[in-house]
Amino acid sequence: MVAVTQYNREGESRSILISFVQSIQERDIVTYEHSRRVATYAQRLARYLGWSRREAYDLALAALVHDLGKTWIANDILNKSEALSDDERRTMERHPVIGARILIGCDVHPFYVETVLHHHEAWDGRGYPNGLHGEEIPLGARILTVADVYDALTSQRPYKVAFSDDAARERLLRGAATTFDPTIVRAFLHLLDTYPNFTLPQSVCALPQSTRASQQFPFLTDF
Numbered sequence: 001m002v003a004v005t006q007y008n009r010e011g012e013s014r015s016i017l018i019s020f021v022q023s024i025q026e027r028d029i030v031t032y033e034h035s036r037r038v039a040t041y042a043q044r045l046a047r048y049l050g051w052s053r054r055e056a057y058d059l060a061l062a063a064l065v066h067d068l069g070k071t072w073i074a075n076d077i078l079n080k081s082e083a084l085s086d087d088e089r090r091t092m093e094r095h096p097v098i099g100a101r102i103l104i105g106c107d108v109h110p111f112y113v114e115t116v117l118h119h120h121e122a123w124d125g126r127g128y129p130n131g132l133h134g135e136e137i138p139l140g141a142r143i144l145t146v147a148d149v150y151d152a153l154t155s156q157r158p159y160k161v162a163f164s165d166d167a168a169r170e171r172l173l174r175g176a177a178t179t180f181d182p183t184i185v186r187a188f189l190h191l192l193d194t195y196p197n198f199t200l201p202q203s204v205c206a207l208p209q210s211t212r213a214s215q216q217f218p219f220l221t222d223f
């Protein structure tokens with residue numbers, strides 16, 4: 001489980017992350033909006049899986065910055081409207097490492113670093129950047145992966161149409177035990193079935209004025 005609460009600079013870590021969320025919002029509104037939905041899904045999943053409110057909130061903060069490394073990817077790759085070439089894809093796949101390095105440089109709690117670093121690992125070891133297998137992948141990152149992929153599938157992009165909810169569920173089910181932790185896929189599908197309003201609309205938010213996290217991110221459950 002998360003031990004951010006035992007870290008002697010927990011408040012400072014959270015402030016740093018919130019600053020990065022604002023920088024992502026300024027740099028790339030599409031990534032910010034995606035991260036906002038992913039954070040909400042990850043937080044709800046974590047609560048369903050038994051994490052405390054504070055632990056789930058910290059996972060949501062990690063989710064809000066999971067694509068921080070993309071802010072350092074060149075615009076012609078980041079905003080490309082067609083499929084990426086192999087070289088461009090390799091560049092894009094550096095974003096978890098770039099994001100983790102930025103967070104390490106700011107001395108934030110290792111929980112946030114490892115969640116960002118490993119959010120593209122796969123259950124069968126064929127993910128990146130480290131090719132971790134199964135439970136070697138930190139649990140927070142495994143939760144984040146399912147939330148991330150569901151939102152990516154159901155989002156429209158210049159290079160792809162949005163999957164329907166049914167098609168996205170089918171893709172998650174097919175990836176259970178290969179790409180995703182099957183327990184987390186089952187939990188996510190259960191939440192989708194149980195709560196009709198579980199998913200968030202794909203709307204662009206106005207820039208927040210407040211500096212208080214609970215007001216900036218009202219979609220997150222505060223503690």
Ligand SMILES: [Fe+2]
Pocket residue numbers: 066067095119120
């Ligand atoms: Fe990512």
